[in-house]
Amino acid sequence: MVKMQNDKFIKRLRALFRETKTTPPPGAWDNISMKLDIEESWEEISRRLAIDEGWENISGRLDAMDTKKRYLTAAKAVLSTAASVLLVAGLYFFISQYSPTSPPAVKDPLAHRSALQVDSVSGRLTQAGEPRVSSLKIPAVTRRARPETPLEEVAGIYTTGEIEAERIADLPIRGAPSLRAVIDVPKRIKPSMAVAGQLQTLPADTTELTGYTAHTPAETGELAASALVTPGRTYLGASTSMKNTWLINASTISGLSRHELHTTLPGFGYNLGLAGSRRFTPKFSLHADISFISETGQRYNRYLEGRYVSENIRLSYSTLTVAMKYTFSQGEIWGTPVHTSLYAGPYAGMLGSAKTYIDSEKTNTTSRYSRWDWGGMAGVGHDIYISHNLSLSAGLFFRYGLTNIYAGEEEIPAELRYTNTGSLELFLSIQRAIGR
Amino acid sequence: MTDLTGYTEEEILEGCMRNERKYQEILYRKYAPLMYTVCLGYAGNRSAAQDVLQDGFVKVFQNIGKFNKDKPNSTLEGWIRRILVNTAIDLHRKKARLNNLISENEPLENAHSKDHDVFEKLGMEDIVKQLNRLPDGARLIFNMHALEGYPHKEIAAKLNISEGTSKSQFSRARELLQKMLHDPANVNGKDAK
Numbered sequence: 001m002v003k004m005q006n007d008k009f010i011k012r013l014r015a016l017f018r019e020t021k022t023t024p025p026p027g028a029w030d031n032i033s034m035k036l037d038i039e040e041s042w043e044e045i046s047r048r049l050a051i052d053e054g055w056e057n058i059s060g061r062l063d064a065m066d067t068k069k070r071y072l073t074a075a076k077a078v079l080s081t082a083a084s085v086l087l088v089a090g091l092y093f094f095i096s097q098y099s100p101t102s103p104p105a106v107k108d109p110l111a112h113r114s115a116l117q118v119d120s121v122s123g124r125l126t127q128a129g130e131p132r133v134s135s136l137k138i139p140a141v142t143r144r145a146r147p148e149t150p151l152e153e154v155a156g157i158y159t160t161g162e163i164e165a166e167r168i169a170d171l172p173i174r175g176a177p178s179l180r181a182v183i184d185v186p187k188r189i190k191p192s193m194a195v196a197g198q199l200q201t202l203p204a205d206t207t208e209l210t211g212y213t214a215h216t217p218a219e220t221g222e223l224a225a226s227a228l229v230t231p232g233r234t235y236l237g238a239s240t241s242m243k244n245t246w247l248i249n250a251s252t253i254s255g256l257s258r259h260e261l262h263t264t265l266p267g268f269g270y271n272l273g274l275a276g277s278r279r280f281t282p283k284f285s286l287h288a289d290i291s292f293i294s295e296t297g298q299r300y301n302r303y304l305e306g307r308y309v310s311e312n313i314r315l316s317y318s319t320l321t322v323a324m325k326y327t328f329s330q331g332e333i334w335g336t337p338v339h340t341s342l343y344a345g346p347y348a349g350m351l352g353s354a355k356t357y358i359d360s361e362k363t364n365t366t367s368r369y370s371r372w373d374w375g376g377m378a379g380v381g382h383d384i385y386i387s388h389n390l391s392l393s394a395g396l397f398f399r400y401g402l403t404n405i406y407a408g409e410e411e412i413p414a415e416l417r418y419t420n421t422g423s424l425e426l427f428l429s430i431q432r433a434i435g436r
Numbered sequence: 437m438t439d440l441t442g443y444t445e446e447e448i449l450e451g452c453m454r455n456e457r458k459y460q461e462i463l464y465r466k467y468a469p470l471m472y473t474v475c476l477g478y479a480g481n482r483s484a485a486q487d488v489l490q491d492g493f494v495k496v497f498q499n500i501g502k503f504n505k506d507k508p509n510s511t512l513e514g515w516i517r518r519i520l521v522n523t524a525i526d527l528h529r530k531k532a533r534l535n536n537l538i539s540e541n542e543p544l545e546n547a548h549s550k551d552h553d554v555f556e557k558l559g560m561e562d563i564v565k566q567l568n569r570l571p572d573g574a575r576l577i578f579n580m581h582a583l584e585g586y587p588h589k590e591i592a593a594k595l596n597i598s599e600g601t602s603k604s605q606f607s608r609a610r611e612l613l614q615k616m617l618h619d620p621a622n623v624n625g626k627d628a629k
Binding site: 006009010013014017018020022023025028031032033035036039 | 455457460461464465468469470471472473474476477482486489490493494497498560563582583585610614
């Protein structure tokens with residue numbers, strides 16, 4: 001009886017709960033709808049994060065991008081080098097053609113040789129008229145040809161190699177005093193044959209010596225070489241640099257890692273100014289250059305507010321560099337004196353302006369950086385003496401700033417982003433000798 | 437208020453499976469009043485009942501693709517109810533350990549002789565009010581067995597208690613509820629453990 005009553009109670013209660021409708025709170029559906037929206041948003045985010053793509057696929061794409069970047073960087077390096085070489089060659093050509101101190105272009109390479117004559121009385125080689133011959137270069141071919149060729153018997157010159165001007169008159173001449181010996185020997189023809197061939201056409205009344213390379217003082221490098229290293233010799237001219245620049249700080253270094261959200265990219269800039277040097281000893285000079293515009297900076301790809309942006313920090317300095325220049329090699333390339341030197345010294349820079357570009361949006365960030373930067377530079381360079389008074393310099397310089405240029409801002413205090421400047425420069429300069 | 441008359445349950449189900457908010461609201465409006473009563477029975481108060489209702493319906497819409505309407509004896513209402521009850525059980529598990537039971541030593545007066553009057557005298561709100569006066573654990577066991585028909589074995593497994601505890605707690609909760617429904621003023625349900 002009791003059990004029946006209990007069962008009846010439960011059945012009635014169950015029926016009541018199954019059938020009774022209670023109005024839900026008014027905000028319940030809005031809350032459900034909002035929760036569903038949030039869930040859908042997360043699902044959408046998950047989809048956009050490309051969860052459906054395997055990590056290997058993503059990794060493969062990243063690797064492919066890296067490879068492309070490497071090729072692009074290599075191509076840029078090759079193009080930059082080619083452009084530099086072309087620029088240097090172009091300048092060299094221009095200056096060698098139009099410099100007033102360069103010797104006039106000689107269409108006839110044997111023109112100066114008229115100054116060398118065989119004295120009909122003494123039978124010795126003499127110089128007459130201007131320009132005076134400073135040296136003779138007697139080609140080795142003559143020496144090799146000597147046993148077979150009667151040329152030298154005719155010309156009477158037994159000396160080979162280089163003969164300095166003062167010895168020209170002492171050259172032993174034997175045989176007939178009036179000769180014309182043409183011995184421009186083509187390289188591919190046996191000297192003896194060529195000489196013999198020339199001899200057959202040798203006029204008996206020749207008085208002019210040809211066939212020997214003679215240099216006047218103005219066109220000879222050897223003679224000028226001593227003057228180039230004369231203490232007190234001073235050069236002054238214009239200079240420029242193309243450079244790869246870096247802002248060395250934690251952000252730049254971490255951005256080189258593939259695992260960071262941001263990526264560090266190399267910055268590029270240029271210098272424009274004046275350069276000069278003064279020689280103290282044949283080996284040591286003082287080099288100085290002032291760059292009115294000296295750009296430095298850094299580029300990044302940053303993940304900012306949910307998207308990737310390009311950040312380009314550009315700092316514009318004026319710099320003064322003073323360096324000791326040690327000339328360790330004095331050689332010659334294609335008859336042009338070339339000195340090779342090591343450079344080392346300090347530099348100081350004064351900040352003109354700083355700008356940060358986020359994509360194309362520019363912000364003046366001068367207040368974030370210190371007014372002054374100073375550090376050291378070192379490098380190696382060539383001085384190409386394209387004439388007695390004109391030189392072309394090309395060098396590779398490395399600069400490193402020793403000061404923290406970051407002055408801080410509202411969000412990042414200076415001590416959290418210690419920043420140094422660094423750059424690798426291709427230095428070019430054209431300079432003219434001034435004074436004596 | 438969405439007009440329900442123009443849609444069959446089939447259309448509503450398909451709309452919900454396409455995740456279309458309009459059909460989800462129609463489904464909600466159709467079943468929420470019934471389910472809210474269930475939630476009130478389990479939750480203990482209106483605020484908790486609203487939480488169960490909301491969380492339960494979110495689960496319903498997220499899993500509606502799993503509902504098999506072709507399964508024998510399967511109704512959408514029963515499926516939604518089961519999800520909401522499970523949500524209530526989960527909420528209870530999160531809220532507190534199942535230690536809020538009725539003391540075995542509590543002397544209870546047998547009130548079933550008068551119960552034929554009870555459901556006529558009291559409204560649903562009063563019954564829910566008295567039900568909510570039961571200790572949380574006892575109420576959960578009572579609801580699961582009395583209202584949803586869960587066997588004690590399943591209740592014991594779900595709530596991690598012994599089958600005997602489930603049976604005795606159900607029995608004592610029923611008696612206490614009967615007593616409270618007959619004489620609400622003289623029974624202190626929450627202190628009954």
